[in-house]
Amino acid sequence: MTFTIKILGAGSATPLKGRHHSAQLVSVNEHKYLIDCGEGTQYRLIEEKLNINKIEVIFISHLHGDHYYGLVGLISTMSLLGRKNQIQVFGPAGLNDIITLNFKISNTVLAFDLFIHELSGTDKQKIYEDNYAVFYSFPLNHGIQSFGYLAEEKPGLLKLVKNKISDLEVEEMVMLKNGKDVLDDQGNIKFAVKSYTLPPEPVRQYAYCSDTIYEESILPYIQEVDLLYHEATYLEEHKEKAIRNNHTTAIEAALIAKKANVKKLMIGHLSSRYEDYEAHLTEAKSVFFNTIPAIEGKSITL
């Protein structure tokens, strides 16, 4: 089963050429989930040759413009492109008012059902589940209601014990992989799940934390994830700006990654004052070596 993250935009609020406002496309077994939708996300999807109407669910972290100004346009375009399937949108309170007002004033009538879920809560909570993935939200600390998201793939099938595969017919393999004992004609166990299978691969997890000040209360929610995206708007020399603006430094993002014992850290949301990731990566790697930059157009496979 594939599990990839495509970076559509990883810049901060002030736009620069080549840096786009926040948006990431999470794919689990080819099912598409969008996290954040800054202005121009629909154009970024087109540039990356991604099918806008394959997106099944949208998660918005918070209602600062650089994380949601592309949402109403994206949903409008879905409708223009003939979408019939429902779409679900999760995000902070206020989302419903914004979408409803825009569509009312522009006389927009969608050809599909739009379900808007305004989140609340001060703890991790399961908010969405389908056959492929489960999504959880948890609170971030950014001076405005803000949520991080945890995407977790559904457990795979049991694995067959390799040297016993030759005993089995195809239908028997399917039953065992799905956790069902194979019975003989008399109803007795012919091949037992516990003897013929091993546990499935561990489920992979991706956590998205943007925007937030350095906030250790999120550590339990992101423990040991395979990949953590954490904003790192500032360098250590501008730490006072990070605190004042409820953002994080590269070193602080790395500290979160280290304390949560994650496998890999991806940093992004750099202030427009920095030309590239070089100094951020140097600082972050001094604390947590397995750090990569979020670069527009790149995909990361878990």
Place this chain on the structure above:
Amino acid sequence: MTFTIKILGAGSATPLKGRHHSAQLVSVNEHKYLIDCGEGTQYRLIEEKLNINKIEVIFISHLHGDHYYGLVGLISTMSLLGRKNQIQVFGPAGLNDIITLNFKISNTVLAFDLFIHELSGTDKQKIYEDNYAVFYSFPLNHGIQSFGYLAEEKPGLLKLVKNKISDLEVEEMVMLKNGKDVLDDQGNIKFAVKSYTLPPEPVRQYAYCSDTIYEESILPYIQEVDLLYHEATYLEEHKEKAIRNNHTTAIEAALIAKKANVKKLMIGHLSSRYEDYEAHLTEAKSVFFNTIPAIEGKSITL
């Protein structure tokens, strides 16, 4: 005095790679006025190396998303970039609610004054004037409150009669060009305006008509303009779609240009079903030969 139109976006609602939602930057003597602001306009300005904070006034034609979804983001970015000068925005009713709600929910406090003028009226009216240009609005017919705009430069100075220039000192030239007779020490007319000057160049006019169905009632408002931008969403073979969706065909746009006796027609807002302008130009030129396409990144000088 320069008078140019820079095409930032001239696509219709369904986005395509390389075609952007409606936005045009009108420059009169280096003063910048934005007409329409589809999603991504701030990125288009950056791509074209145009200074976002040089925009002095914004005019929105109507509140369909492809003409205004970039407005709130553009104004936010103006603030992030340190704008101090006021900005004025003109457009249909509903504009104030949209801007106010977005800024309220995102806790956005601008560092400059924002004046929102919601237009009404069923006739041409003067809505804005500064030292360089006058803007008028007039109603279009698009199934939702919609306005066309007419931009007119302020009259230039009087022109000096060439073969009399050698009689004059510099200060005398300035007086005459500004319409003031030059007097001698006794207060008698030394050089009369009527003898030493010719009328200024005729004022140039640019009219913007998008979106609208074929609507002859606009003809008096756009008579003999130097350049008319008129939407031409469809070809003649799709005229029933044009009527159903309150849009115009290329031939109809050319008919408007011909009946208004304009000097030049620029067509745009092509439906995404058409790959290029070729057929539209062929059809439009069969009625009005001096027709050009609106192409992203191009400038037209009046």
